Amino acid sequence: MTVKDMVYAALFAALTAALGLLPMVAVPGLPVPIHAQSLGVMLAGGVLGAKRGGLAMLVFMALVAAGLPLLSGGRGGIGIFLGPTGGFALGYIPGAFIAGWFIERFWSRLNFVTAFIACAIGGIGVVYLLGIPWLGAVAKIGLVKAATGSMAFIPGDLIKAALGAIVAVSMKKSYPMIGK
Amino acid sequence: MIEFDQVTMRFGDLTVLDRISLAMPERRIAVVGSNGSGKSTFARLLNGLISPTEGAVRIDGLDTAKDARAIRRKVGFVFQNPDNQIVYPLVEEDIAFGLKNLKLPKAEIAARVDAVLARYGMEALRQRPAHLLSGGQKQMLALSSVLVMEPDYVVFDEPTTLLDLRNKRRVARAIAELPQTAIVVSHDLDLLDDFERVLVFDGGKVVCDDVPRVALRFYREMMAPDV
Amino acid sequence: MFEISLARITWLHRVPAGVKLLVLAVAGAAVFLVDDQRALAGFVGFAVLMPLSAWLPLKAVLKQIFPAAILIAALAAFHVVMGEPETAIAVSARLATVILLAVTLTFTTRVSAMVDAIEVAARPLKVFGIDPAKVGLTLSLAIRFIPVLFALVGEIREAQKARGLEGNVIAVVMPLLVRTLKMADDLADAIAARGYDAE
Numbered sequence: 001m002t003v004k005d006m007v008y009a010a011l012f013a014a015l016t017a018a019l020g021l022l023p024m025v026a027v028p029g030l031p032v033p034i035h036a037q038s039l040g041v042m043l044a045g046g047v048l049g050a051k052r053g054g055l056a057m058l059v060f061m062a063l064v065a066a067g068l069p070l071l072s073g074g075r076g077g078i079g080i081f082l083g084p085t086g087g088f089a090l091g092y093i094p095g096a097f098i099a100g101w102f103i104e105r106f107w108s109r110l111n112f113v114t115a116f117i118a119c120a121i122g123g124i125g126v127v128y129l130l131g132i133p134w135l136g137a138v139a140k141i142g143l144v145k146a147a148t149g150s151m152a153f154i155p156g157d158l159i160k161a162a163l164g165a166i167v168a169v170s171m172k173k174s175y176p177m178i179g180k
Numbered sequence: 181m182i183e184f185d186q187v188t189m190r191f192g193d194l195t196v197l198d199r200i201s202l203a204m205p206e207r208r209i210a211v212v213g214s215n216g217s218g219k220s221t222f223a224r225l226l227n228g229l230i231s232p233t234e235g236a237v238r239i240d241g242l243d244t245a246k247d248a249r250a251i252r253r254k255v256g257f258v259f260q261n262p263d264n265q266i267v268y269p270l271v272e273e274d275i276a277f278g279l280k281n282l283k284l285p286k287a288e289i290a291a292r293v294d295a296v297l298a299r300y301g302m303e304a305l306r307q308r309p310a311h312l313l314s315g316g317q318k319q320m321l322a323l324s325s326v327l328v329m330e331p332d333y334v335v336f337d338e339p340t341t342l343l344d345l346r347n348k349r350r351v352a353r354a355i356a357e358l359p360q361t362a363i364v365v366s367h368d369l370d371l372l373d374d375f376e377r378v379l380v381f382d383g384g385k386v387v388c389d390d391v392p393r394v395a396l397r398f399y400r401e402m403m404a405p406d407v
Numbered sequence: 408m409f410e411i412s413l414a415r416i417t418w419l420h421r422v423p424a425g426v427k428l429l430v431l432a433v434a435g436a437a438v439f440l441v442d443d444q445r446a447l448a449g450f451v452g453f454a455v456l457m458p459l460s461a462w463l464p465l466k467a468v469l470k471q472i473f474p475a476a477i478l479i480a481a482l483a484a485f486h487v488v489m490g491e492p493e494t495a496i497a498v499s500a501r502l503a504t505v506i507l508l509a510v511t512l513t514f515t516t517r518v519s520a521m522v523d524a525i526e527v528a529a530r531p532l533k534v535f536g537i538d539p540a541k542v543g544l545t546l547s548l549a550i551r552f553i554p555v556l557f558a559l560v561g562e563i564r565e566a567q568k569a570r571g572l573e574g575n576v577i578a579v580v581m582p583l584l585v586r587t588l589k590m591a592d593d594l595a596d597a598i599a600a601r602g603y604d605a606e
Binding site for chain 2: 544547548550551554555558590593594596597598599600601602603604
Binding site: 012017021047055059065068074077084139163166170171 | 559
């Protein structure tokens with residue numbers, strides 16, 4: 001780990017915490033409001049790439065586990081990871097890494113579509129891949145019920161992936177970080 | 181003594197410093213110039229944060245590009261924005277950071293932290309989270325965190341730009357009282373009257389190099405708005 | 408600063424963070440392995456007794472566990488409707504145990520002690536080339552910069568409000584990212600200038 005790796009990971013962890021200050025956005029037709037904070041996964045991966053993005057989420061979650069009330073609504077503590085939705089929170093870490101990995105692969109031809117795919121695979125696919133089985137097992141409701149119950153969040157997450165993609169593409173133009 | 185030997189600095193196609201040669205035995209050196217004149221690059225060369233594209237920078241005979249570790253001990257650096265250089269959440273932890281990097285024994289770290297806090301009247305702030313300090317207190321913390329390492333030279337990159345008048349004067353007085361050699365990059369010309377030497381940068385070259393009375397007048401005229 | 412309050416110091420506050428983490432890990436694992444209802448009741452009793460013995464502020468505790476409590480209630484109701492009241496009891500007893508113990512840990516332990524415990528826990532990672540001191544420095548940096556980033560978000564929102572862009576997430580996020588990246592460059596320089604050697 002270089003000094004730059006440490007600094008980027010720490011600052012994007014702090015940035016993800018700060019995103020929790022932004023008000024929730026209610027989108028017409030969506031059952032649940034959108035938290036800007038979970039954009040942090042896609043921003044970390046989409047702007048910093050795989051390694052630094054994954055590290056940033058690892059640092060963020062370590063601080064939450066250490067007891068800082070950084071999640072929207074002022075929640076924190078190790079209990080976040082032990083409850084039924086703990087898998088989603090843990091999923092942020094590989095989620096940012098995988099989103100960043102795809103952003104790096106797509107880097108030379110990065111556009112809205114490729115960036116959206118990267119954000120959606122990492123920030124939604126990977127997160128749900130951990131979150132759903134965890135919910136199913138801990139709550140004893142089984143995979144199918146856990147998956148159906150989680151579907152309510154998919155439309156909001158798709159909007160976030162779109163926002164993440166727009167930001168990743170414009171950051172590539174104004175402040176490219178991959179390969180730096 | 182600080183020596184620049186035919187130093188050129190390029191970032192891509194952009195030449196930021198162009199064949200600078202200087203020998204500076206003075207103890208109070210000021211650097212002025214417009215934004216983008218190369219003065220910040222000049223400052224960063226002094227403690228090896230960057231290395232010259234061509235030529236060499238030597239401090240007491242040590243090459244900043246080759247003896248990075250020794251240079252970091254010898255030359256301290258205070259940045260413009262204190263918020264971006266305070267590393268640890270608590271005041272005393274931040275002051276101890278550089279000392280831990282010097283691998284000093286615990287007892288000496290504690291003694292030096294105590295001494296610098298007392299020196300600048302900050303004993304009461306020792307356990308304070310850095311983000312609760314005022315702008316002036318933050319810059320004094322940044323200064324203390326560097327001075328506690330006891331460098332022979334201290335470089336200041338616009339140390340007063342973000343401060344109000346009272347704190348500008350506080351920082352200026354702290355700089356004036358330093359036993360070390362100080363190299364100050366600044367836009368606050370009134371702070372520089374007591375310096376021994378002033379370099380005026382423009383377009384990557386030193387266009388004036390003289391005592392403050394002469395060099396600051398030259399700079400004021402150079403920067404006068406076109407009529 | 409941002410700590411989840413430490414209202415008063417009790418015996419639990421004095422137990423080292425590592426010990427509390429260990430108890431949480433052992434109890435958390437054990438509660439998922441037992442099915443006997445009396446044993447489960449014992450776990451819940453223990454988990455309720457802990458926060459009580461530490462005199463934790465009730466209101467603040469409720470704020471932390473509220474979302475989890477709703478979810479547990481919903482899950483219990485779901486299992487009851489499915490005709491499995493035993494599962495309902497087991498699931499809610501296990502989750503309640505883990506969450507109550509975790510909240511107690513959080514309320515009785517300083518963040519700095521937790522960061523130290525994480526640094527200690529990271530020691531075995533040395534074999535993978537991860538330096539625990541770097542882990543500690545990175546966490547400290549993040550804690551140091553959380554209030555800085557909070558202030559920055561406030562500043563940018565003010566500025567965008569003046570331009571009528573306050574509801575626009577992108578108009579806040581883009582300048583936030585650019586300023587954060589610039590800050591990262593300065594900070595990396597400042598760390599290097601103070602003699603930090605990443606090797």
